[in-house]
Amino acid sequence: MIGNTTEKEQTIFDHVGNTIKTEDREVRIVAKYEQPLVVVLGNVLSDEECDELIEQSRERMQRSKIGEDRSVNQIRTSSGVFCEESETVAKIEKRISQIMNIPIEHGDGLQVLQYTPGQEYKPHYDYFADTSRASGNNRISTLVMYLNNVEEGGATTFPMLNLSVFPNKGTAVYFEYFYSNQELNESTLHAGTPVVKGEKWVATMWMRRQTFR
Ligand SMILES: O=C(O)CCC(=O)C(=O)O
Numbered sequence: 001m002i003g004n005t006t007e008k009e010q011t012i013f014d015h016v017g018n019t020i021k022t023e024d025r026e027v028r029i030v031a032k033y034e035q036p037l038v039v040v041l042g043n044v045l046s047d048e049e050c051d052e053l054i055e056q057s058r059e060r061m062q063r064s065k066i067g068e069d070r071s072v073n074q075i076r077t078s079s080g081v082f083c084e085e086s087e088t089v090a091k092i093e094k095r096i097s098q099i100m101n102i103p104i105e106h107g108d109g110l111q112v113l114q115y116t117p118g119q120e121y122k123p124h125y126d127y128f129a130d131t132s133r134a135s136g137n138n139r140i141s142t143l144v145m146y147l148n149n150v151e152e153g154g155a156t157t158f159p160m161l162n163l164s165v166f167p168n169k170g171t172a173v174y175f176e177y178f179y180s181n182q183e184l185n186e187s188t189l190h191a192g193t194p195v196v197k198g199e200k201w202v203a204t205m206w207m208r209r210q211t212f213r
Pocket residue numbers: 113121126142144154155156157190191192193202204
């Protein structure tokens with residue numbers, strides 16, 4: 001366990017056992033790292049939903065911009081786009097809200113990222129630094145959903161936990177960083193490692209402490 005505390009901190013994610021019964025789908029809990037909480041989930045999206053998210057996003061893709069100044073940055077070399085509202089997106093967002101146990105109004109919106117060979121997302125935190133304006137309503141949890149099977153590379157890694165999650169179509173990795181122990185929040189450092197062969201597509205939902213939209 002990371003951190004000095006022996007007592008386990010409260011988590012946002014409150015599901016027990018091996019399944020999450022959402023309104024329209026039974027999501028599988030495949031693996032858990034307890035503190036900080038990292039959960040690998042199966043059966044989050046259907047193949048059709050994955051394909052639709054990719055197709056909707058492909059055309060609108062542009063070189064991704066990160067950070068508050070929206071500048072092109074070498075930390076993330078993938079391309080990204082926020083999904084436009086649609087029946088499918090609304091259905092998926094409702095499911096995500098039930099998995100993450102946070103109202104969808106706290107979400108940044110569903111962002112789709114595309115990585116081609118050589119592209120990556122270097123180690124980073126999903127929350128903003130205390131000094132940034134965005135930290136006023138900071139992020140507290142993340143769900144990264146894998147929209148395709150990657151031929152080689154592209155794992156999501158947590159370097160401080162020595163943990164790797166491999167992309168599998170329709171599965172996801174969840175983690176949260178709303179701990180009072182800042183050391184635990186910092187141990188959610190993660191990366192999208194370079195794609196070696198094939199493409200990698202993910203859809204990410206970040207949740208905020210308060211209503212965001
Ligand atoms: O692509 C990945 O595996 C990680 C994506 C990620 O860290 C993010 O979207 O915040």
